[in-house]
Amino acid sequence: MVTAIILLSIEKKHINQVAEKLAAIDGLSEVYSVSGSYDIAAIARVQSNDQLSELVTQHLAQIDYILKTETMLAFRAYSKHDLEGMFSVGV
Template sequence: MITAIVLIDVEASRIPEVAQEAAEIDGVSEVYSVTGDIDLIAMVRVPEHQQLAGVISDRLSKVEGVVRTQTYLAFQSYSQHDLEAAFALGLGD
């Protein structure tokens, strides 16, 4: 599974609508409204790299109100949640 973290700048008047529309895109697992220089952060999870362009460039960046996106690819997850899931599947044996 490929995970991308997408930082999204949005027109201020459209933040809730963009968040909702983004969350409904296939491949977007979560959308967070955040403090700071960025308005939203979307987590994109797809099986193959080739699918990232379809989700991010073709759909997410074209949602009305999106001004700019920055995408970061995750190399490795260190979260407790992911580690517990791996052991539950028997990957730790």
């Protein structure tokens, strides 16, 4: 499983519209409006790097009003939520 955090800068008056389109894309498990240098943070969870590449370069590229993106790959999860889930399946 490949997990990535995708940060997006959006034209201000279209943030809600873009967030709704992002939330409908398979492979994006969570979409958040955020404060700071970016407007939206999306969590991608896909099976392969090829799927991530397709998601970013094809699906996101089709959405109007996205000005800039930055994609960060996650290496390891440390949150309690993820650790509890791992132990509950006997890993």
